[in-house]
Amino acid sequence: AQSVTQLGSHVSVSEGALVLLRCNYSSSVPPYLFWYVQYPNQGLQLLLKYTSAATLVKGINGFEAEFKKSETSFHLTKPSAHMSDAAEYFCAVSVRTDKLIFGTGTRLQVFP
């Protein structure tokens, strides 16, 4: 069975600081990994995806994530936080059937 663990339900950073949101996965087969962002009262927007082509994945809004098989991790980073990055971030895994299994989410707060 597949699962995702997001360490830290809340992360707070200052505007301009590095953003690091942690995600570890468990899967018996090579996984597909995704990061989604959810703004209040909105749907989930795809930030980026890993599908085995490259371990360092660049997404929208300056975010990127690195797949590390040895650490079973897929952490999301952004060099410089912006106020507009404040949102809920979900890491998700899928395998053959493509249904997404989500982590419990990390709420990012950005302070001026």
Added chain:
Amino acid sequence: AAGVIQSPRHLIKEKRETATLKCYPIPRHDTVYWYQQGPGQDPQFLISFYEKMQSDKGSIPDRFSAQQFSDYHSELNMSSLELGDSALYFCASSDSTGGSGQPQHFGDGTRLSIL
């Protein structure tokens, strides 16, 4: 670009009533997924359809049913509604022609409130 359209955006029902949620996928997407997101929770997979056939089933109550129609839109039917059914219901669609692992594109959801 066209996105996933869900209707209605908000729905208020009373216990034991029925509700129908509609989803219109992105054009040429052949797979539709339904998810339920409770307050402060992560989305939970309910059911999916590929080319109008059920392709996978998750933690969907027997009181719920869903189908995908010939025009690829999907409906989630919910009966004997309970207070615990209050949640945000998302539909997502993807194009499977590229193989497994295609990203799912989500609608803005239907917020269902049970009184």
